[in-house]
């Protein structure tokens with residue numbers, strides 16, 4: 001523990017941050033001028049800008065455009081070290097994080113847990129092989145591979161029914177990720193790839209978006225959900241609402257009593273928090289998020305804080321959504337509370353500032369809500385572009401992001417259309 005007691009300088013307090021995503025990274029940055037010794041642990045070596053994952057999954061941006069090494073992002077912060085390790089559990093009694101199969105034990109005085117969430121398959125983990133979800137950069141690369149391979153295979157398919165199956169893409173889940181993926185697939189099929197193939201007409205690709213609820217973008221106001229549906233249908237996407245998926249197997253989705261065949265199935269339906277929260281021994285909500293106190297600490301352990309997607313947070317009595325701004329805001333609040341505890345001061349509650357919601361639909365269309373203001377169409381898309389460049393610029397060079405995006409969006413050229421696998425017959429076993 002740090003500080004000065006009876007004229008004796010004690011060791012500087014150790015702060016452990018698990019996760020280098022939005023919550024963890026912004027928490028770490030808040031310790032820049034503090035006396036604490038900070039350790040950031042992440043199982044990946046990179047910070048990932050998740051809101052643009054679908055752009056990488058549809059070969060619009062390269063994986064390197066939306067990632068940056070965590071070590072590099074924190075290189076100027078001398079009191080901070082970065083470890084690449086997989087944390088398996090937290091031992092709150094001993095105040096240690098156990099990582100790498102028990103080979104690594106990291107002690108802490110204060111802990112900020114920000115390990116995020118992953119997609120969930122409603123109790124059917126076996127569906128994952130047939131329908132990968134989109135959460136990590138590996139997921140995006142895997143989906144990009146499947147999408148591009150489907151077109152390649154269709155070009156050499158001998159039969160019409162096989163070609164049709166290869167050119168059918170099913171997306172399960174009509175939240176922001178599903179809507180954005182569904183909007184981008186016809187866009188690449190029509191604009192990006194058309195003209196590159198000789199035997200198939202890529203514009204005939206069929207995209208089906210399956211949603212169990214009565215509308216798309218359930219967290220958005222009704223008019224924007226409706227605008228999103230209309231925009232997707234204008235792009236040729238078949239939107240199936242009130243259609244629950246009952247079974248997924250390789251190349252097949254059973255939904256609403258119908259059997260749909262597609263070479264590419266993408267899962268964008270459910271989320272569950274990192275299992276690390278369970279090791280804290282405190283109450284979790286239905287999707288495994290740690291139910292935190294108003295100051296983001298956990299019951300019975302004022303030295304442990306949980307932020308971002310891993311936390312069930314409330315602000316002024318209302319639940320806080322699992323979005324990037326919530327993680328970006330909660331990380332620094334937890335850090336500030338740690339600093340207040342070190343200084344012997346009381347902690348403060350988290351107050352979430354709702355900045356609105358934004359989702360794109362293909363190229364040049366989006367829906368946005370800023371407080372009571374609802375915007376859809378091209379204006380919303382330009383707002384989306386501006387906001388994302390501003391955020392990305394937080395860890396990349398603003399000019400280079402602008403140039404790369406400008407090139408990708410306006411010329412329809414794709415520098416990221418790499419298929420890094422051999423087109424071997426066995427690859428069919430992986431879904432295409």
Ligand SMILES: Cc1cc2nc3c(=O)[nH]c(=O)nc-3n(C[C@H](O)[C@H](O)[C@H](O)COP(=O)(O)OP(=O)(O)OC[C@H]3O[C@@H](n4cnc5c(N)ncnc54)[C@H](O)[C@@H]3O)c2cc1C
Nearest residue numbers: 019021022023042043050051087115116308309323324327
């Ligand atoms: C495809 C997609 C699109 C999205 N679009 C939007 C959008 O448009 N707008 C918006 O506001 N939000 C969007 N979100 C949500 C937003 O990205 C999240 O709310 C945000 O990333 C949460 O930040 P976080 O720090 O809590 O978790 P994450 O960003 O998920 O970071 C968690 C970190 O913890 C690390 N980690 C996990 N487990 C361990 C472990 N056991 N040991 C070590 N490290 C570990 C991970 O590697 C990761 O780096 C989107 C999410 C996805 C997946």
